[in-house]
Amino acid sequence: MITAERKPLEEILAYIKPFKRILLLGCNECVTVCAAGGRKEVGVLASGIQMSMLKNGTSIEIREHTLERQCDPEYVEELLPMIDSADAVLSMACGCGVQQLATRFKDKPVFPAVNTKFMGGSDRHGVWTERCQGCGDCLLGLTGGICPIAKCAKQLMNGPCGGSARGVCEIGEDVDCAWHLIWERLKALDLTEQYLEIMPAKDWRPGGGSGPRKIIREDLAE
Amino acid sequence: MKDFEPVIVAFCCHYCAYTAADMAGSKRLFYPSNVKIIRVPCSGKVDSLHIIKAFEKGADGVYVAGCLEGDCHFKNGNDKAAKKVAHMSKYLEEIGIEPERLEMVRMSAGMGERFAQVASEITDKIRKLGPSPIKAAAA
Amino acid sequence: MKTESNLEKVLSAGHLAVTSECGPPRGASAQTVVDKAKYLEGVVDAVNITDNQTAMVRMSSFAGSVLVKQQGMDPLLQMVTRDRNRLAMQADILGAYALGIDTMLCLSGDHTKFGDHAMAANVHDIDSIQLIQMVKGMRDEGTFQGGAEIKGVIPKMFIGAAANPFADPFELRVMRLAKKIAAGADFIQTQCIFNVEKFERWMEGVRKMGLHEKCYIMAGITPMKSVGAAKYMKNRVPGMDVPQELVDRMASVAKEDQPEEGIKICLETIERLKGVEGVAGFHIMAIDWEEKVEEIVKRAGLYPRPQV
Ligand code: SF4
Numbered sequence: 207m208i209t210a211e212r213k214p215l216e217e218i219l220a221y222i223k224p225f226k227r228i229l230l231l232g233c234n235e236c237v238t239v240c241a242a243g244g245r246k247e248v249g250v251l252a253s254g255i256q257m258s259m260l261k262n263g264t265s266i267e268i269r270e271h272t273l274e275r276q277c278d279p280e281y282v283e284e285l286l287p288m289i290d291s292a293d294a295v296l297s298m299a300c301g302c303g304v305q306q307l308a309t310r311f312k313d314k315p316v317f318p319a320v321n322t323k324f325m326g327g328s329d330r331h332g333v334w335t336e337r338c339q340g341c342g343d344c345l346l347g348l349t350g351g352i353c354p355i356a357k358c359a360k361q362l363m364n365g366p367c368g369g370s371a372r373g374v375c376e377i378g379e380d381v382d383c384a385w386h387l388i389w390e391r392l393k394a395l396d397l398t399e400q401y402l403e404i405m406p407a408k409d410w411r412p413g414g415g416s417g418p419r420k421i422i423r424e425d426l427a428e
Numbered sequence: 429m430k431d432f433e434p435v436i437v438a439f440c441c442h443y444c445a446y447t448a449a450d451m452a453g454s455k456r457l458f459y460p461s462n463v464k465i466i467r468v469p470c471s472g473k474v475d476s477l478h479i480i481k482a483f484e485k486g487a488d489g490v491y492v493a494g495c496l497e498g499d500c501h502f503k504n505g506n507d508k509a510a511k512k513v514a515h516m517s518k519y520l521e522e523i524g525i526e527p528e529r530l531e532m533v534r535m536s537a538g539m540g541e542r543f544a545q546v547a548s549e550i551t552d553k554i555r556k557l558g559p560s561p562i563k564a565a566a567a
Numbered sequence: 568m569k570t571e572s573n574l575e576k577v578l579s580a581g582h583l584a585v586t587s588e589c590g591p592p593r594g595a596s597a598q599t600v601v602d603k604a605k606y607l608e609g610v611v612d613a614v615n616i617t618d619n620q621t622a623m624v625r626m627s628s629f630a631g632s633v634l635v636k637q638q639g640m641d642p643l644l645q646m647v648t649r650d651r652n653r654l655a656m657q658a659d660i661l662g663a664y665a666l667g668i669d670t671m672l673c674l675s676g677d678h679t680k681f682g683d684h685a686m687a688a689n690v691h692d693i694d695s696i697q698l699i700q701m702v703k704g705m706r707d708e709g710t711f712q713g714g715a716e717i718k719g720v721i722p723k724m725f726i727g728a729a730a731n732p733f734a735d736p737f738e739l740r741v742m743r744l745a746k747k748i749a750a751g752a753d754f755i756q757t758q759c760i761f762n763v764e765k766f767e768r769w770m771e772g773v774r775k776m777g778l779h780e781k782c783y784i785m786a787g788i789t790p791m792k793s794v795g796a797a798k799y800m801k802n803r804v805p806g807m808d809v810p811q812e813l814v815d816r817m818a819s820v821a822k823e824d825q826p827e828e829g830i831k832i833c834l835e836t837i838e839r840l841k842g843v844e845g846v847a848g849f850h851i852m853a854i855d856w857e858e859k860v861e862e863i864v865k866r867a868g869l870y871p872r873p874q875v
């Protein structure tokens with residue numbers, strides 16, 4: 207999933223300061239799962255904004271709404287009946303959702319209320335870690351299912367570096383050495399021979415090196 | 429400000445704090461009527477949204493009362509509640525509300541005295557702090 | 568001979584080679600580089616010029632190498648993949664070779680987290696092993712990494728790499744060396760050796776795979792200045808293995824005698840390693856203590872340096 211975290215209230219308040227009526231939009235997908243921008247977080251943020259405003263002797267009208275998926279045009283259409291009565295939109299979706307809104311509603315100011323972080327998964331309740339950097343040419347089949355790009359601090363294709371100690375990365379005790387994990391997996395899978403293959407320099411084009419990426423599915427695209 | 433009577437919302441878990449409140453009542457122990465008790469099945473069920481809405485709707489203080497450490501009827505609902513309270517305290521600070529207005533307390537079902545004492549202490553503390561800045565601004 | 572490198576000449580003639588390092592200054596003074604390098608003149612076969620060591624900004628290793636070259640000495644250009652992409656690195660390799668630099672060391676580099684620009688991007692377009700491949704491709708195929716042909720003069724670099732026998736997992740350390748050699752490393756400079764016993768075990772694995780016959784392995788040596796330095800390296804520097812006995816030994820002598828004790832330890836280590844099959848030389852890293860390298864080389868019986 208795509209993970210996110212709420213921005214500091216102060217930054218959010220600065221964005222919406224010039225406006226009287228705000229549409230505060232959550233998203234029911236990734237940001238709900240990582241507790242950053244679902245229906246509940248929309249409620250908590252709305253209250254926080256209201257109270258901050260009140261404290262400063264101002265007020266604001268906030269309409270709360272949560273879309274099934276903010277990055278999909280179909281769901282964004284749902285906003286048509288309410289968009290005109292808002293001076294600005296504050297989105298708690300990831301950057302993809304925010305941009306979907308900005309593209310659809312050309313003359314409406316749209317602001318992010320969260321910082322979009324990374325593509326990751328949940329390690330345990332309340333803890334998410336990075337797993338994939340969308341390099342566009344997945345190597346997991348060669349690395350025992352552990353990504354050296356997202357999980358090695360130096361993105362080594364041929365690790366581990368000389369800083370790996372006791373399974374921990376040189377950058378900190380709380381970071382696993384990705385290459386230690388890869389090696390353990392290769393051993394468990396009886397694939398240690400694979401380690402001796404040198405992974406060649408990566409072509410970063412599929413990973414964004416050739417500009418914004420696009421997928422066109424001929425069978426689906428109209 | 430002299431006649432300020434704080435509104436305090438106490439989320440009390442059914443198994444411990446609420447039973448303690450019951451006991452306080454049946455023993456006729458005094459505790460301030462400022463404390464509005466909301467019974468919850470477990471303190472772990474208290475959500476960030478409940479806490480923040482309580483403040484928005486005019487509470488001057490909020491506390492969550494769960495079971496003693498290690499005694500939660502649902503294993504660790506009380507510890508979860510404590511974490512939520514800590515998290516929400518930080519948010520209150522961001523908003524500009526004194527984080528001391530929110531508290532986590534723990535007691536067992538048999539602690540009627542403690543319930544009454546906590547209720548009085550928190551009411552006194554909030555009375556000293558004065559009305560919530562939100563309420564003050566709205567007035 | 569693959570190159571004109573003095574280090575290659577010394578090694579291929581079968582001498583125990585000696586290198587040392589010179590960290591460029593955190594300022595633009597050429598004189599500082601020259602002064603530091605002077606301590607090493609006639610004492611070593613090549614001088615490593617570090618590349619933004621510990622991720623702190625310093626004068627570039629390229630410029631430092633040129634300054635050392637101008638003194639008539641042999642620089643060994645260190646290059647980390649942390650700060651530049653493959654275009655920038657190849658451009659520097661061409662430039663360095665054009666200015667007479669023919670020996671280099673390929674590294675991935677310490678993470679930016681450790682330096683004074685923790686907010687900087689870690690580039691890592693390629694890793695150290697791919698850098699070795701790239702330099703070898705330029706030299707042996709006459710092509711750039713992207714496949715195009717190099718025009719005119721081809722940079723013929725004697726290619727070095729680092730190895731840390733003390734990092735984990737230990738069982739992988741020989742295999743990773745094998746990868747570096749397969750990629751094209753001609754020589755290796757190891758991490759500072761304090762745990763000699765562990766290093767010997769690693770060398771056993773190296774010999775088992777016959778790697779010492781495919782590549783020159785230079786043992787990394789660092790004299791400890793004080794018990795404080797010993798403790799610091801033991802606890803703070805990633806990838807270092809300083810046994811407690813050595814820390815205790817340093818602590819057992821008076822403060823003013825500790826520098827001499829540190830040098831004694833390093834001489835004993837050199838002596839013991841001379842007897843290890845496959846050790847082709849020594850890389851003496853006297854961090855902020857360059858003035859002692861001459862004494863160490865002389866007392867270790869590695870002086871005078873061969874003229875090849
Ligand atoms: S190899 Fe690429 S696609 Fe696969 S997990 Fe890593 S970054 Fe993602």
Ligand code: SF4
Binds near residue numbers: 359362365366371383
């Ligand atoms: S210690 Fe492991 S994860 Fe960290 S940079 Fe080195 S190889 Fe990568």
